[in-house]
Amino acid sequence: MTSPIFQDHYPENVSHCYGCGRLNHLGLQIHTEWEGEESVTRFRPRSEHTAIPGFVYGGLLASLIDCHGTGTAAAAMYREEGRSMDSLPAYRFVTASLKVDYLAPTPLDAVLEIRGRVKEIKGRRVVIEASVSVLGQVTARGEVVAVQMPESFLGRP
């Protein structure tokens, strides 16, 4: 059975990202999948991911929203075209811009839930809205403008 996890379908040469690459063994290795119309990543921070003791540093949340966003953008394009994530051509996205609003301190010792929703798909550009929540409380909101990676980055002419 095909894995539902977006990152399992990234072509090998673009699977080294610190945030989302399954081949980056020091990285965050996030896993994202659809739950209905939303994409979901669940992530437990490491103890070193602290800001002030007991809370997550903002850069981690930015990283999670970023990689969650580019993964969701790719998955949304496959879905839009009605094809599976392991069919060709492969899609990967890079971030053109990232915005994060920090609404409340995010506890460190908890599973963070990042939820994404496609705001817009237009040509090679996908805009994803995302939230971070812990035990049902939203602690951050973000938006990722993702652009389809040039095919040359994927190792094809």
Next chain:
Amino acid sequence: MTSPIFQDHYPENVSHCYGCGRLNHLGLQIHTEWEGEESVTRFRPRSEHTAIPGFVYGGLLASLIDCHGTGTAAAAMYREEGRSMDSLPAYRFVTASLKVDYLAPTPLDAVLEIRGRVKEIKGRRVVIEASVSVLGQVTARGEVVAVQMPESFLGRP
């Protein structure tokens, strides 16, 4: 002689941040100082900080801009009040919002230079504009809205 490095003056209990805490030994431990009207952080990414091979992942740049921004906000407040960074009361800032525009791929095997400039100081809120450049080429621009941390976070009543 007093250290010119902003992070050397953070109170101990708020020096554990993954991005900028001098006491977080697994973290990035950035160092920021003034160069005239600009604040500057120089940082060499680790090999695992990859996006696609050879380039830095966006979350690292977001983290650097974020912590560079909150550090610059505190330093700017001390400067505004004409007092040294090790005088009391101590200032630390948290991020209310972060925006990053990724303009070009950022090489991994290089020293990144983050430069910040105070756009606005108003009450407890400081807005910092920042750029990331490598060998003189700007690869990302960001803005951090930083808000002075409640005194209770600094371990005082």
